[in-house]
Amino acid sequence: MKLRGEMAASFARLTLGHVGQRYPFKLDQVLSGPEDLVEPHLLHPIFHGSFDWHSCVHGWWQLLTIARLQPDLAETIEIRARADDMLVPEKVAGEVAYLARPYAAGFERPYGWAWALALHGEAVRHQAGWGAALEPLARAFAERFKKHLPKLTYPIRVGTHYNTAFALVLARDWAAAHDEALVKLIDERARRWYGEDRGCQAWEPGGDEFLSPALCEALLMSRVQGAQFAGWFEAFLPDAVSGSPATLFTPATVSDRSDGKIAHLDGLNLSRAWCWRSIAAALPTHPIAPVARTAAGDHLAASISHLADDYMGTHWLATFALLALTS
Structure with a gap:
C-alpha cells in the first residue's frame, strides 16, 4: 500500500480539524502557580487543540509532509496558509518560553522532544520561513537530549511515550542533518544500552x-x-x-x-x-x-x-x- 492523493487528503482533513483549534483539548501542563491556570493556547501559541501537546506537534509534521508529497491537493492550500499563520518566530518564542518554567525540565520527555525535532526537519524542506522560525525550539530540545542522555543509566523500554529507542530514531534522523554531536551521543548511548541484547x-x-x-x-x-x-x-x-x-x-x-x-x-x-x-x-x-x-x-x-x-x-x-x- 502506498500513500495516494485521496488517502493523503483524508489524513490532512482529520488533522486540520484538530491542530490549532481551541477545543477540545487536554494539557499535561506544568503548574508553578495559579497564573498557569489559563487556556492552553495562551501557554502554547502553536501546539494546542489536538488533545495533547505532542499530538499537535506531530500533527503539524504530518501536515507539512503531506503538503510536500502531495502539493496539488486542495488541502495543501489550507495547510500552507495555516502554517504561514502559526509557524512564525513570535509564536515559537512562546513555546520556547514555556520550557524555561521551573518544573518544565521533564515536559514531554522524550516523545514530544523527538517530534519537535522531526517537525523542524520537515519544515526546513519547504521553501518557506517555517524551518527558520522553528529552529530555536528544535535547538532547545536538542540541548535537552544532550543533557539528559548521559545521565540516563538505563533505557526506557515500555511501548508508550517514554520509549527511549523510538525517540532516538526521530532525534537521530534530525541530528544527521543538523547536529553531528547529537548523532555521536545517540550512537554511543544506543550501543551501550542495546549493543549486547540477544x-x-x-x-x-x-x-x-x-x-x-x-x-x-x-x-x-x-x-x-x-x-x-x-x-x-x-x-x-x-x-x-x-x-x-x-x-x-x-x-x-x-x-x-x-x-x-x-x-x-x-x-x-x-x-x-x-x-x-x-x-x-x-x-x-x-x-x-x-x-x-x-x-x-x-x-x-x-x-x-x-x-x-x-x-x-x-x-x-x-x-x-x-x-x-x-x-
Whole structure:
C-alpha cells in the first residue's frame, strides 16, 4: 500500500480539524502557580487543540509532509496558509518560553522532544520561513537530549511515550542533518544500552502500547550499526525469519476504539508496519526482508481503515499511518 492523493487528503482533513483549534483539548501542563491556570493556547501559541501537546506537534509534521508529497491537493492550500499563520518566530518564542518554567525540565520527555525535532526537519524542506522560525525550539530540545542522555543509566523500554529507542530514531534522523554531536551521543548511548541484547523474547504488546519495544530498538540499531546491523539483528531476533516470536508478527486486536488507552493498539499496528518496512529496507538482500514486508502489510491492513472511527484515534493515528506508508 502506498500513500495516494485521496488517502493523503483524508489524513490532512482529520488533522486540520484538530491542530490549532481551541477545543477540545487536554494539557499535561506544568503548574508553578495559579497564573498557569489559563487556556492552553495562551501557554502554547502553536501546539494546542489536538488533545495533547505532542499530538499537535506531530500533527503539524504530518501536515507539512503531506503538503510536500502531495502539493496539488486542495488541502495543501489550507495547510500552507495555516502554517504561514502559526509557524512564525513570535509564536515559537512562546513555546520556547514555556520550557524555561521551573518544573518544565521533564515536559514531554522524550516523545514530544523527538517530534519537535522531526517537525523542524520537515519544515526546513519547504521553501518557506517555517524551518527558520522553528529552529530555536528544535535547538532547545536538542540541548535537552544532550543533557539528559548521559545521565540516563538505563533505557526506557515500555511501548508508550517514554520509549527511549523510538525517540532516538526521530532525534537521530534530525541530528544527521543538523547536529553531528547529537548523532555521536545517540550512537554511543544506543550501543551501550542495546549493543549486547540477544534473543529478544518480545513479550508484547501491553494493553495500552502504541510502540513495539523490540522493533523500535531494532529500527534504532539499523540507523546506528550500519553495515553491522545484519549481525546484530540476527542475534537479537534469531528466529525472525521463521516468524518467531509470533507476538511481533501478529497484529493487535483493538476491542474498543472509544477507549483512549485501548485505541493505542491501532497505533501499535501502524508503528509496527513502519518498523518492519524500515527494517526490510535496511536489510534488502537478507532473508528477513520478505518476511518483514509481509508482516508490515498485515499490521497496516489491521488498522488503516480505522483512523476516523473515534476521536481517541482521529487526533493522532494518521501520523503513524503516514510513517508506515512513507517509510
